[in-house]
Amino acid sequence: MTLRFTLLGDPVRHSISPAMHRAAFEVLGLDAEYVARRIRPDEVGPVMRSAELAGGNVTLPHKLRAARALVEPSAAVRATGACNCWWRRPDGELAGDNTDVGGLDIALSRFGFQPQGARVLLLGAGGAARAAVHALLEGGASSVEILNRTSARAHGLRDGAIAHATDADRVADAVRVVAAPYSGATYDLVLNSTSLGLSSGDPLPFDLDRDAVRGRFGAAFDMVYAAGETAWVRHARTLGIRVTGGLDMLVGQAVLSLERWFPGRAAPFEAMREAAAAELALRRGPDPGDGSSVV
Ligand SMILES: NC(=O)c1ccc[n+]([C@@H]2O[C@H](COP(=O)([O-])OP(=O)(O)OC[C@H]3O[C@@H](n4cnc5c(N)ncnc54)[C@H](OP(=O)(O)O)[C@@H]3O)[C@@H](O)[C@H]2O)c1
Structure with missing residues (x-):
């Protein structure tokens, strides 16, 4: 069964996370997909809890709300009040971390x-x-x-x-x-x-x-x-x-996210960095002009 992961934010259209995670899934031979999804603040908890998702990332402006949706926040989430990575535990409850740290x-x-x-x-x-x-x-x-x-x-x-x-x-x-x-x-x-x-x-x-x-x-x-x-x-x-x-911090948070979702697997830093750099290069040219993050 394909495991589904998603990035939740607003905006997300310039996100390079899908490229990084897809590259990693391919290198590791994982049957998983990763998409970016633009959602409203009131959708954060309900989307994170939806049964079809195994986990995902969260970016601006939803990291604080995501932290509040967790049953098992990591020490970094408790210290910062922010969650950028969550996953569904076997009992269906949500755990999360702040892998920016x-x-x-x-x-x-x-x-x-x-x-x-x-x-x-x-x-x-x-x-x-x-x-x-x-x-x-x-x-x-x-x-x-x-x-x-x-x-x-x-x-x-x-x-x-x-x-x-x-x-x-x-x-x-x-x-x-x-x-x-x-x-x-x-x-x-x-x-x-x-x-x-x-x-x-x-x-x-x-x-x-x-x-x-x-x-x-x-x-x-x-x-x-x-x-x-x-x-x-x-x-x-x-x-x-x-x-x-x-860039290394961006890749680092993605590496740690993947390793939370797939315990025991080592995420391929260099392949993910290459995918991130290639995706960023595609964004060279007119900037989005909306101050959007590309996480
Ligand atoms: N490399 C990575 O992995 C990584 C991870 C997380 C974030 N980031 C980057 O870090 C940056 C900040 O993210 P964030 O989540 O902290 O955003 P945020 O919560 O919106 O905070 C933005 C910060 O920038 C300041 N700022 C904005 N416009 C300014 C201006 N014109 N003059 C002076 N200060 C200004 C704000 O100051 P005020 O408080 O005065 O508004 C605030 O301190 C983004 O570029 C994001 O992409 C990178």
Whole structure:
């Protein structure tokens, strides 16, 4: 029997997840299919519970609702309040994970960046930033300073991280909301989790070449991914900063999703990365113009 998986989001028409998962199913010889489906917020729970689906992924703007539909949320879902991957247990109940967290771990490791003891400047405070804060703290980062356009949202992110932490005092110490990088401070990593860079006319999420900050960042990571690379990745590289884009994180979350759906199977990272890169290249040209994610 063919197992059915689906990506739920709105919009989803630029999604590259079907290409990644179909490539993996083929390599592993799995009788499974994966489609993207655009749904309304009130459809999230009912669609996830529908008996014909074995599981799937969730993207903007439904990750918080998906978390609430789970009977068995993983520790990462409980910590972030967000679910991007779910599956049906043998008893028919829904379990889920936030594989963006592990996807970032995989990408940082491939980048050769060790979070243990690291000082991080995190740009943005949306859903991706929640996953980043959790991954960085679990990885032992010594500080995460959140810089976001809307400071109330950054404070909400910090409060949520403290509320869900088992070691609230450490998190309260390590996570700070800032209006600008601390004067004179240096950072091991600056991580962009804003959506700036998705559309070709976007400004840079952060100018690394201003007098006040020049030379203060050891490495840069852009969660946004693009065919070729984003303008911010090019900007960092021009300044001699070691930098990578978000493709490995995207592939990493897909790899971990597949391994949740098929326990004991090792997902083929390189084949999935190749499929993702090929699909992204097809999207080169006029950008969607609707700020849509292509997860
Ligand atoms: N590589 C991966 O696997 C992966 C995984 C997840 C997400 N992502 C990417 O990460 C990005 C963010 O996703 P998300 O789920 O966190 O989205 P989100 O929840 O909508 O958050 C968007 C963030 O971007 C900021 N932002 C948007 N427009 C801005 C502007 N004009 N100026 C300054 N800040 C702006 C927002 O600031 P405000 O709070 O002030 O609005 C917020 O911090 C997307 O590009 C997504 O594709 C990548």
